[in-house]
Amino acid sequence: MEARATAKRVPPSNRVPVSLLVLVPLLLIGAAIATFVALGGPGLGERTGPPVEELAVERTVLRPDTIALTVRNEGADAIEIAQVAVNDGYAPFTATDGRVVGRLGSTTLEISYPWIEGEAYRISLLTSTGGTIEHEVPVAAETPAADVSFFGLMTLLGVYVGVIPVSLGMLWLPFARRVRDRWLRILIAFTIGLLAFLGIDAAVEGLEIADQGAAAFGGAELVLLGAVSSYLALAGIDSWLSRRRELAARESGAHALGPYLALMVAVGIGMHNLGEGLAIGSAYATGALALGAFLVVGFAIHNTTEGLAIVTPLAKRSPGLRRLIALGLVAGAPAIFGAWIGAAAFNPSVAALLLGAGVGAIAQVIWQLVPAMRDGDGRALHPGAVGGLLVGIAALYLTGLLVSV
């Protein structure tokens, strides 16, 4: 066998380098495209109808007497924005990057209009072909200037809804450490229930937001891509770390997985809180959100349960205060970044991708947690676990009723 295989092999001296073989199809594609273009697309006629014009409004900024819309062309053809009407009245405007927007290009329309706080506006963008793209401003409110005090406010909000509740929730650690193994498994199930709810929530939110973004960038695909990518990335990191973990486990016993799992849970929750921050920040920036105390209190209750999820895997350890603080920040601080991004540079497509990434991260964390939920017989869905899962889901559903952003 071996001899025959060797005999069939081409002598190395005659072999073309692998790197060149990779290039051959690419070069042929390039040549084919060049010929096709040079010949003016032989065999293809004109389009069968008028171009379908699609514009997505990615950002709305209201300043005194000005409404600025950042639009992106998500259709196949260039679009010329000829006129702008606000509430059935033409309004003068300028376009920072020109009135003609190429495919996937964007421009910002500075519309001169004496808008009034609290009123609703329907903005019609009329294209050169007479088509209209409608955009609504449900409640006009001045967009906060992205200055230091504004970022300070967003930071404070992030701390309120992210860092503080999560940290408070982590104070359940002493409780988690005292409960018996059977109850700990139920707590883990509870944690998984919480995470499952967050994952579903993030997925639904992501799909909703993806709808607002430029369809050309992919709507629902972005959420799925984000989810798959982050799941795979975390799985990759996990297998890379597994050797270190095995060593650590040999040193200090079966529960060495704890800190690692806690970190993973914190990362998953952090991704979720990033999405929550995005929602709050962008809603605040568009004036669609009144920051009532109710909202902050609601988020606090909602997110406190997340703290319990982080410390449950640490029940058999005595983690240092520094590690706990770090975990709290990993889970809570993304709410701050989310609020910044959401308020200052909100882009639906990016937000959808980020929310998708959160879904993937949460799925990976659940995958990691399932072994810890198994009972002595190796069953994952034992009655206690099922109870824990359901209570976890219910807890977030019910506290989620307090806040809807």
Place this chain on the structure above:
Amino acid sequence: MHLKLSRRRLLAGGAAATPALALLHEAIPHEGLHRALGGEQTTRAEAVEAGAHVSHHARRTPHAGFAPDRQVDHRANGFNPTDLLRDYDHGKTRRLASGRVLREWELVASETEIEVAPGIRYEAWTYNGRVPGPTLRCREGERLRVRFANGSEHPHTIHFHGIHPSWTDGVPGVGERRGGGLIESGESYVYEFEAAPFGLHLYHCHVTPLASHISRGLYGAFVIDPKRARPPADELVMVMNGFDTNFDLENEVYAVNTVGFHHLNDPVRVRKGELVRIYLVNALEFDPLNSFHVHANFFHYYPTGTSLEPSEFTDTVVLGQGQRGILELRFPYPGRFMFHAHVSEFAELGWMGFFEVA
């Protein structure tokens, strides 16, 4: 993050959680958050006081209008609305053996792309390449002959308002035996009838779907002068129209004589004290009513122009679809005087202009 109004109210309503509010205040005092937490409690007066919404009047434009940096290309359109104001097509006349005057016109229907607002091109259907079609002008009692050639891709007719036999009425299904009725693409027909009654009328295509054929631009003013001419005046034709550029059965652009806001930049020039006579026709589709209002002046109104006695002395007149009337007025003061639809929506979507009195 598309928040609905109801949700906003719900959140705002929650601000009643005052004890928690106080607690948070104590914990972390922060000016910005303080105001934010107040949410709806901040009254509008306070907001204004705080300078939250100080209008920058300097940047404000005086009235609705298009972006100032571009104009409609009238040359490409083939007509300038200012010229249409005083453009009357008297046709060709000759005297018949009976002594009557025979007046003849030729109208050709075609598709013509026109710019109805700066940068917005519309595939119009036109009589003689313009919207509105030519203002046909004749005298009561004359014999009229209108040769119509349909050079358009679609079937059309010309339906004249007036008193005439059914076969020359320009309605599909009526008059086909005499070659009339629906005029298919590439065909032609001669409408022949007497000029009656005197007044201000209109003509338009009468092929279904009606709103579609008319709103595309197939209409024009039709003036029948009384046997004893009206007093000399500076006579203006204003056909109030609109364009549904996105075909959603609502007009995007409103105007007199097609181009929105045209007379804001190029006012209608008239002389102080001179009698001005306006032939006002409402050719608007989709909106049931249109109106005309002139500033700082009043006019005598002759509904349909069929009487030589005015019915009203007013500054605003409301016209339904196809309604028309003659306005007579003199401007006692020099300066700029606005005229527009008193339907504010139409005014701000293009139906607004100035008289410049010198």
